Amino acid sequence: MKRDNFIVCRCEDITWQEIEELVKRGFTLEEIKKLTRCGMGYCQGRTCFNILIRLLKISDPKKIPKKRPPLKPISIEKIINYFEK
Amino acid sequence: MKNNFDIVIIGAGVVGAATGYYLSQFGLKVAIIEKDYPTAGSTGRCIGGVRQQFAHPPTIKLMIQSVKLLTEYQEELKWDIEWYQGGYLFLAYSEKEKENYLKAIKIQQEFNLPVNFLSPEECQKIVPDLNSEGLLGGAFCPTDGQVNPFKLTFNYLKEIKRNKGVLYNFQKVVKIETKNSKVIGLKTDKNEYFSSPIIINCAGPYAKEIGKLVNLDIPVEPERHEAIVTEKVEHLFPCMIVDYRMDGCYFVQKHKTGNIVGCYTPVPNVPGYSLESSFEFFIEMPRRMARIIPKLKEIRILRQWAGSYEMTPDGNPIVGETPIEGFYLNCGMCGHGLMFAPAIGKALAHYIVKKESILPLEEFSLFRDFSKKEVMK
Numbered sequence: 001m002k003r004d005n006f007i008v009c010r011c012e013d014i015t016w017q018e019i020e021e022l023v024k025r026g027f028t029l030e031e032i033k034k035l036t037r038c039g040m041g042y043c044q045g046r047t048c049f050n051i052l053i054r055l056l057k058i059s060d061p062k063k064i065p066k067k068r069p070p071l072k073p074i075s076i077e078k079i080i081n082y083f084e085k
Numbered sequence: 086m087k088n089n090f091d092i093v094i095i096g097a098g099v100v101g102a103a104t105g106y107y108l109s110q111f112g113l114k115v116a117i118i119e120k121d122y123p124t125a126g127s128t129g130r131c132i133g134g135v136r137q138q139f140a141h142p143p144t145i146k147l148m149i150q151s152v153k154l155l156t157e158y159q160e161e162l163k164w165d166i167e168w169y170q171g172g173y174l175f176l177a178y179s180e181k182e183k184e185n186y187l188k189a190i191k192i193q194q195e196f197n198l199p200v201n202f203l204s205p206e207e208c209q210k211i212v213p214d215l216n217s218e219g220l221l222g223g224a225f226c227p228t229d230g231q232v233n234p235f236k237l238t239f240n241y242l243k244e245i246k247r248n249k250g251v252l253y254n255f256q257k258v259v260k261i262e263t264k265n266s267k268v269i270g271l272k273t274d275k276n277e278y279f280s281s282p283i284i285i286n287c288a289g290p291y292a293k294e295i296g297k298l299v300n301l302d303i304p305v306e307p308e309r310h311e312a313i314v315t316e317k318v319e320h321l322f323p324c325m326i327v328d329y330r331m332d333g334c335y336f337v338q339k340h341k342t343g344n345i346v347g348c349y350t351p352v353p354n355v356p357g358y359s360l361e362s363s364f365e366f367f368i369e370m371p372r373r374m375a376r377i378i379p380k381l382k383e384i385r386i387l388r389q390w391a392g393s394y395e396m397t398p399d400g401n402p403i404v405g406e407t408p409i410e411g412f413y414l415n416c417g418m419c420g421h422g423l424m425f426a427p428a429i430g431k432a433l434a435h436y437i438v439k440k441e442s443i444l445p446l447e448e449f450s451l452f453r454d455f456s457k458k459e460v461m462k
Binding site: 028030031034035037040041042044068069070073074075076077079080083 | 122123124125129235236239314315316317342362367368371372374375381382383384385386387388389390
């Protein structure tokens, strides 16, 4: 598979080439997340971060953006109905 | 010596970056020392609102200038910062709230801001899905807006580097050296020494800690605020919606992406540096948003996070000189760092270089009387 046009982030439509470009310019994964929104889409990084961590060979867990709650997207209606007194 | 600079800025949030940008434009050699990476603190955690609707005249002047500068960056300098003037709508649910807005509008109109108090029907023209139950109307300024905090900061930093400035990430300032009450340089936890006759404290919630390094008490206390973001949806409303009730909230739809981001001010407040997310916020915020726009119920929440507001006793920032020569402050933004940054960075840079005030900075001095409070916090 050609890596250049390989889509890393399906939610935000970001290719490996775009990521590599930012890595070359010295940005960390946290910064790349904020600049491209990779990992901030519907999957919350569940698809893209795993690919990036492998391709960028990141082993230090501190360099991997923190996972935020909730575990999976949930509608406002469900939250309200579930917790209504 | 390689670490000789004209200016050393502590903190690469949007305030430090804006201040550095304007100083570097005067041809000064700027270094920014950041303990994490740029936007890792409050800048990267804010929801991106920019408004001119304040009650304190110096703040209104400041914000008119910021809006002008953001427009310039986007229109003339062609910076990609997602600046979008969709307005700010402050909703009134009681006569008292309405009266407060009307008072503020009077002051704002003296500065020729196009602010008006709209009827509930007029509010619904701007926000078609707005619930009008109990609504008395709203204060609306169409030239307020939103900007991307990351992109704005990174644009400033790019320009600083172009002007020969240097950004040092992952270095924490541990010591500030003075000689005869003048700053001469600072040391980081990487044991690097930076010498400079001017050091600017743009450390946001950590401004007080930095002040301690020169035995200066800066009245800035961090408070935890939380935020939430939804999935992307079609455009529902253009403006930031603010509900100032005790159990109110504020939220905006990002124009570029369609995500809705929002937060509320917890009562009582949550002092301290904690950035943990709370379950209370997760179940409370959706209820508050859906009360204002019932249609939001269909939308899914993607993520929640927390950030620090750096609060001062009167809700206004602390900018300018200190008793230590060469040690300047640009901190205490009280949750308004992003919107203040363009104008306040420019004003402080002008003050440092030319000793001239392009904005009434004396109103934001460390030496002011802190007993008067900003009403539209």
